[in-house]
Amino acid sequence: MKRRDFLRTTALTAAAIATHNMRAQDAITATLTIDESTKLATIPPDYIGLSYESAQLANPAFFSATNKSLIAIFRDLGKQGVLRIGGGTSEFTAFTLTPQTGPPPFDAVGPDTSKNVKSDTPITPLAIENLRRFLDATGWRCLYGLNLGRGKAADAAIEVQHIQQILGSKLIAFQLGNEPDAWRNRYRPAAFTYDDYWKEWQAAHAAIIATTPNAKFAGPDISNKMPYVTGFAADVKKTAQTDVVMLTSHYYAMGPAGAKDVTMDKLLSPDSKLRRDLKVAVDAAQSIGVPYRMDEGNSCWNGGQEGVSDTLASALWAADMMLDFASGGCAGVNLHGGGNGFYTPIAGGLATGFTTRPEYLGMQLAKEFVGATLLATKLDSQSDKLSAYAAIKDGAHILLAINKTDQPATLKVPLQQAKSQAVLTGPALDQKSGVTLTKSKPTALHNGILTVAPHSAVFIRET
Numbered sequence: 001m002k003r004r005d006f007l008r009t010t011a012l013t014a015a016a017i018a019t020h021n022m023r024a025q026d027a028i029t030a031t032l033t034i035d036e037s038t039k040l041a042t043i044p045p046d047y048i049g050l051s052y053e054s055a056q057l058a059n060p061a062f063f064s065a066t067n068k069s070l071i072a073i074f075r076d077l078g079k080q081g082v083l084r085i086g087g088g089t090s091e092f093t094a095f096t097l098t099p100q101t102g103p104p105p106f107d108a109v110g111p112d113t114s115k116n117v118k119s120d121t122p123i124t125p126l127a128i129e130n131l132r133r134f135l136d137a138t139g140w141r142c143l144y145g146l147n148l149g150r151g152k153a154a155d156a157a158i159e160v161q162h163i164q165q166i167l168g169s170k171l172i173a174f175q176l177g178n179e180p181d182a183w184r185n186r187y188r189p190a191a192f193t194y195d196d197y198w199k200e201w202q203a204a205h206a207a208i209i210a211t212t213p214n215a216k217f218a219g220p221d222i223s224n225k226m227p228y229v230t231g232f233a234a235d236v237k238k239t240a241q242t243d244v245v246m247l248t249s250h251y252y253a254m255g256p257a258g259a260k261d262v263t264m265d266k267l268l269s270p271d272s273k274l275r276r277d278l279k280v281a282v283d284a285a286q287s288i289g290v291p292y293r294m295d296e297g298n299s300c301w302n303g304g305q306e307g308v309s310d311t312l313a314s315a316l317w318a319a320d321m322m323l324d325f326a327s328g329g330c331a332g333v334n335l336h337g338g339g340n341g342f343y344t345p346i347a348g349g350l351a352t353g354f355t356t357r358p359e360y361l362g363m364q365l366a367k368e369f370v371g372a373t374l375l376a377t378k379l380d381s382q383s384d385k386l387s388a389y390a391a392i393k394d395g396a397h398i399l400l401a402i403n404k405t406d407q408p409a410t411l412k413v414p415l416q417q418a419k420s421q422a423v424l425t426g427p428a429l430d431q432k433s434g435v436t437l438t439k440s441k442p443t444a445l446h447n448g449i450l451t452v453a454p455h456s457a458v459f460i461r462e463t
Contacts, residue, residue: 028409030381034390038376043326043369043391044291046141049082049334050074050345051296053112054145055089056338057131058121059104061350064130065137069354073346074138077360078367082172083135084295084334086145086221088112090178091187093147095123095159108349110339113257113303123159128166135170142170143218143248143295143334146204148177149187153204160208160215173218173245175295176204181225194231201232202239209243218246221295226280233284246331247285248295251277253317255301257309257342262300264308264429267317268385268404274321275328282329291331298336299359304343310357312426312435312455314343316404318362319424319457323389323400326366327374335363358426358435365400365424365437368459372398383407393461401450402457404429411450411458418445418460425456 056062063083065071074081089112105121112118135142144163146156160174177183177197184192201219208215220232229249236244253271254262285292299309299317308314322333337344345360372393379388385404388411390397396419401411406429426435445460452458 026407028381028383028386028403028405028407030379030383030386030409032388032390032411033378035376035378040327040374040376041329042373043371044331045370046078046080046082047326047332047370048078048363048367049084049293049295049332050077051084051086051334051336052338053087053089053109054085054093054123054147055121056109057085057093057123057127058109059107059350060100060124060127060130061104062108063127063134065133067134067350070346071134071137073354073356073360074140077363078370079139081138081140082143082293082295082332082334083138083140084143084145085131086143086175086178086296087336088178089118089121090145091147091149091151092118092120093123094120094151095155095162097125098122100124100126107351108339110341111298111303111336111344115303125162125166128163132167132170135167140170141172142167143172143175143246143293145175145178145221148200148204149180149183153207156204157207157211160212164212164215171216173216174208175218175221175248176201178221179223179250180220181222181228194225194228197228198231198235205241216243216245217241218248218293218295219244220248222249224250224277226277229281230284233288237288244288244290246290247281247288247292249277249281251294251297252301253299253321257300257302257305262305262308264311264313267299267308268313268429270384274324278325278328278330292329293332293334294325294330295332295334296336297333298343300343303341306342307430309343309359310432311430312358313404313429315358315360315362315365315424315426315435316402316429316455316457318345318359319365319400320387320402320404322363322366323369323374324387326369327389335359358432361424361435361437365422365457365459368398368400368422369393397462398459400457400459401452403452403454406454408454409452411452413445413448413450413460415445415448415460415462417463418450419463420461422459423456425453429455
């Protein structure tokens with residue numbers, strides 16, 4: 001059979017709408033080609049993830065079986081998932097066997113920023129025991145970051161013994177230090193290099209396996225310097241480190257918060273750096289036979305940009321970014337958050353209660369593709385803020401169209417009726433409230449045309 005026989009073509013054709021006495025806007029014209037002969041990747045059950053600061057463990061009641069509200073919010077993202085504990089505050093934690101007395105130092109901890117005044121926070125066995133019960137209740141597993149930037153390898157080895165024993169099967173791996181590519185002039189001299197980090201990693205690794213031989217590791221958990229990723233993979237292969245089970249790094253679409261170029265337009269535009277660095281990371285992971293996971297990331301580093309990271313725009317970006325990563329072979333994405341940081345998907349704490357931000361809805365939309373096999377697509381469009389993804393799930397085609405513009409579009413699909421439909425939308429891209437993800441009854445697609453309204457995303461599944 002010829003290759004062209006596998007191709008399905010859908011078109012986003014011209015349309016116009018008029019609202020509130022405004023002139024009809026020009027619609028976007030685009031053509032989507034789906035190549036059913038080319039399967040990209042099957043999205044694993046635990047693809048969805050969240051990342052929290054290690055300092056959050058200083059409040060043992062936060063991640064616990066008694067925090068039923070947060071458990072329910074986690075489970076709404078998936079019956080399986082990955083909670084990553086780490087971040088900048090992981091270099092300011094100290095595991096201690098001394099029981100905590102008095103109230104915890106804080107309720108909820110937001111994302112680490114350059115403006116935070118950081119202080120050492122204790123992590124006790126009680127916090128880890130509660131974390132285990134929280135993971136049991138959610139069905140999720142954990143990536144656990146250790147203090148290597150400011151801590152000692154001997155202390156990390158003691159901590160690992162207890163974490164491994166308590167978390168057991170809920171523990172995926174340990175990470176030795178957070179963003180070591182950013183340690184220069186912070187925790188290390190200006191001349192600090194990847195080779196210096198690898199020597200430290202080996203020393204810490206040796207100290208840990210001396211007391212916990214079955215410990216597993218992930219890394220290098222870097223900020224953005226890809227030579228650390230390729231170097232780490234090459235050294236793991238050279239030294240036959242079979243206990244390294246995952247390659248990890250971070251991704252932020254822009255930053256720092258407050259910079260002049262941190263805008264909504266930039267967030268919603270394609271990021272060539274994403275695909276370039278993603279390919280490097282996935283190739284490096286494949287070279288040592290392990291998955292690659294983006295274990296910390298979000299819209300804008302240094303805490304997020306108010307009016308951008310907490311709006312409908314962030315929801316559309318999140319859904320698009322997560323499926324973009326999956327299309328490139330990434331095995332999972334952990335969006336960073338906590339407390340009331342601008343980009344956190346889940347805001348609040350025990351004292352105030354928990355609420356979900358628009359970005360959380362984008363994650364829920366991406367969740368529809370968990371377990372699906374993504375198909376290769378090509379989108380020829382007048383706008384670079386229009387994207388679409390297609391996949392096979394449970395024997396049926398599913399499709400997501402994301403319109404990050406304020407113009408309408410129509411999508412011609414090779415379907416006449418959708419078994420289910422979900423729509424993510426809101427009043428405007430910059431709105432923080434009124435953002436919704438709603439599911440509707442089976443929808444007739446007249447002549448195979450699916451309407452995609454401005455600043456919205458539409459998910460359909462064929463009958």
